[in-house]
Amino acid sequence: MSGAAGGDGRDEPRPARPWWRTRLTARDVRDGLWSLVPTAFALGVSAALVPGVHVASPLWLLAAAAVLGVGDFLVRPVLGPLVAVAGPLVTVLLGVAVQLLLLHTALTVVPGLELTSIGALWQVYLWTGLVGVASRWVVGAGDSRWVARELLRRHPHRSADELPPGLLVVQVDGLSLPLLRFCLQAGTTPTLARWLRTGSHRAAGWRAQLPSTTPAAQAGFLHGTTEEVPAFRWWDPHLRRVLVANRPADAAILEERARAAGRAAGRAGLLAADGASVGNVFSGDAPHAHLVVSTSRAGGSGRPYLRYVLRPFVLLRSVLLTVGEVVKELYQGWQQRVRRVEPRIPRRGWYVLLRALTNAVLRDLNIALVAEHLAQGRPVVFVDFLDYDEVAHHAGVARAESLDALAGVDRALGTLAEVAAAAPRDYRVVVLSDHGQAQGATFEQVSGRRVQDVVADLLHARPETASSTVSTATGAEVRGRVDVLVRDFAPSGTAQRAGARQEPSSRGADEVVVVTAGCTALLSVPDAPGGRMDLAALGARWPALVPGLLATPGVGFVVGRRAGVPVALGPRGEHDLLSGAVRGSDPLAAVGPRAAGELARVMGFATAPALLVHSTVDAVTGEVHAFEEQVASHGGLGGWQNDAVLVHPADWPLDEDLLDRGVPGEEQLVGAAAVHEQLVRWMRRAGVPVAPAPGERGSVVAGEGERA
Known part of the structure; x- marks a missing residue:
């Protein structure tokens, strides 16, 4: 073509x-x-x-x-x-x-x-x-079918002089492959089930490497690299403060780092060829970015939102649905308490409103914005739906309210498929997830204390002449997207205040910073070079720290460095992450054969912590214990959190040379960067416009049979 x-x-x-x-x-x-x-x-x-x-x-x-x-x-x-x-x-x-x-x-x-x-x-x-x-x-x-109807009226037929094909990528945040298989049987996702049963698409799993978080995955999907992203938040030795990926200013820093790595590797952003990024953490170098954390700014053009707010009663419908979601959440949370569902966490505070905004306003806005770009014929459109991920964090991986949110995303997917069918390009649709979720009681429910309090007590278990303090950082993933919504729609002053939260850059001597990300906690020492200390130096400075952590219920293993070599320590053994040598009981036995390599990779980052603390993982149920107030979490290893989804057109097979066969019986894409490479190859072969790599000549890199 x-x-x-x-x-x-x-x-x-x-x-x-x-x-x-x-x-x-x-x-x-x-x-x-x-x-x-x-x-x-x-x-x-x-x-x-x-x-x-x-x-x-x-x-x-x-x-x-x-x-x-x-x-x-x-x-x-x-x-x-x-x-x-x-x-x-x-x-x-x-x-x-x-x-x-x-x-x-x-x-x-x-x-x-x-x-x-x-x-x-x-x-x-x-x-x-x-x-x-x-x-x-x-x-x-109930999910914006008016978008499809209107576009069908505007574009009832494609003309003979079609544009090259296009690609629509829909990210279902937090969906694991095992849960997708369950939903196909349960009737939760009829759109995806129809595609798979008719043979138009195939479902494959891909390995969400440590850290199994949205920022790491989207850096890989959209920019082709996951380097130097050790978690959702971490002590950054370059900035000398905690960097949080869902803050607009921090996301912009991360995107610039990913862009620089891409330039060095001769790689352009996935969406650089006039693509559109909607509702994501990063832009993928898209010229058209809306509700994107890294490019968020106050004000801007209102044209993309015009169709959404001007259609009769559509905006009012979203507001009413938001109120309905608040009522639904209050009822469902009460039902969990009455039925004594376990594990569970309190569902209150800002989460009630965040869930409502995610499942109503943000979903409707995403649909309207994607439809607008499909109608305009953008070559590639990438959108992220947060609905399921946010509800599952608080309700559970496969609880009724979580599956209801997933069903809403499936309806949105059906609407966008109708829009794509009427758009000026012949769009192919790829559905993927950034990670899965693993369920379990929280670390605080298991141990009786927060991990920050445990660390503080262990730091003080030393001579009275010394002192130490613990700085902590936590937060909700979806809150960053709501901040972006505020920045887009609020007056400039309010928007700047909404995005201005930062961790203080000055740290006192003898201080430890603990940040949490799902079932992992990262401990850094700001006054040490790069925030890192060897296990021997940590032991000399805080003798009770590592032994005390390993003796705490809910802690599975701790990863540090011994003479520069990363090693995983458990209560009854240790695992050398480079040589693979195990002494005593293997602390990584419950997290799979890929865990050692992924832990070694992350501990080799310049942004890696002094200690990486991981919760216990039940080898039978796959349950983990989040260091945050989440009944289902991701960010680490174990359970379903590493089993991500890739649903692709049946005539777009996975490339054999991209499949990792390092584990017997497994053959899959490993890492979000591999998914990026697969997407780019599919685009080239199908004739979807691809941006030239830095230094390449030509307007677009064309697919087979297409003139560049």
Whole structure:
């Protein structure tokens, strides 16, 4: 398949077909009329409930729904140039104002309807949105199907002069391959099940290496490297402070480091060829990035959000769904307590709102933004859905509410597949996850104390003449994405304050920094070179530290360095990570044959800690103990957290030379960087535009049979 390339290195997407050139068919008319019925029904129920609204005949409700649809169609082109300059917040306010104005017009201009007060207008607006949410829930169409319907109307047929193919990558955060197999049997993911059963796609597992976290995986997916990312947060010897990957300023630093590593290796970002990054930690060098942590900034263009906020009742629907998620979470948390489900954690505080925003507003925004870029013909679009991961952290890996969140992502995937089918490119869809999740009681529930308190006590178990302190860092992964949402939509001052949290850079002498990431905890010594000390030096300075950690219930093993060689220490044995020599009982027996190599790799980073503490892993159930308040976690080794998912088109096989066969009986991609390489190869072979590597000439690197 061939395609022309523009002078700036990007093939030009074909603009949407003007409405006056669209071929109108009987089916289009029928679908258009049917699309009015839900709105008319909601208006009718609202009119019956709200005093001050009178309806002469149900037919006039259809006319009012038509006025709303036509008004939206006419107003959007007028507002487009304005919101491009005004920013997202103004876009939201204008969208609500325009919806109210159109609703007022529909209720006053249509002959058979009468509106007697402005107060009644607000009530109709709210009731119509509520009825719309309820009716869509009843028929099982609660996830933005309007996006697909609208795009199908705008692009009913592809033209003969197609653009080169495109790629849509959907990341389902936290989904493990064993859980996907269960969901296929349980009917939780009908979209994925249909693809796999019809043979259009195949499901494969890939190994999420230590650290099994979203930042490490996305650095690999989007930039081709996972080097120097030892966890979700860590003491950074270059910055001399704790670096947290979900903070915009820190994510920007990490992306620049990944970009520099890519340049040195002759590699460009996955999305550099006019791609779009939506809802991710990193941009992948995409020129079009929205709700991306590393590129987050205050304000910006509101144009990408226009369709979302201007469609009648769509924004209101998201707000109502958010309120509904809050109520649902409060009920489900109460149910866990009443039924005495174990293991469980308290589900309260900010998490209630974070879950609601993730499963409603952020999901709807992601769908709308991805659909917009598919309609514009971006060559590659990469989006991350956090829904399941956030709920599973607090509810459990396969609990009912977690599976419900996963079902919502599957419905979103079905919607995006419909959009992709109507887009100007022939999009292929790849679904992957960044890691899995492993369940278990928290470390504090097992040991009775937080790991930070354990470390503090062990540091003080020494002569009275010395003193030591412990600095700690924890936090929720999804909170960074909500911060990005705030930065995008809030005024500049508020947005800057939302993203300005930093760990203090000055540290006192004799201080230890402990940061947690799932079932791992990283201990660094800021006043030591690189924050690291040898096991002998640690033992001389804090004799009780390592023995005390290994004697603590819930601690499985500790990794440090002996004469520069990384070694894993357990309560009854040790494992040399370079030679493989084991003395006594192997502390890594429960975490699999790849664990030693992955621990050695991470401990070789310049950003590695002095000690890496890992929780116990049940060899039978795979349960781990998070050092954070999470009933299901990831970031370490064991359980399902390393069993990630890759669902790919059946005619795009995995390349044999990329498969790792180092473990007998296993044949899979190992590491997110290997997944990146596979994606790039698929793109080249299919003719999907790929950005040239640094130093390469040409506008785009073309696939087989395509002119560069």
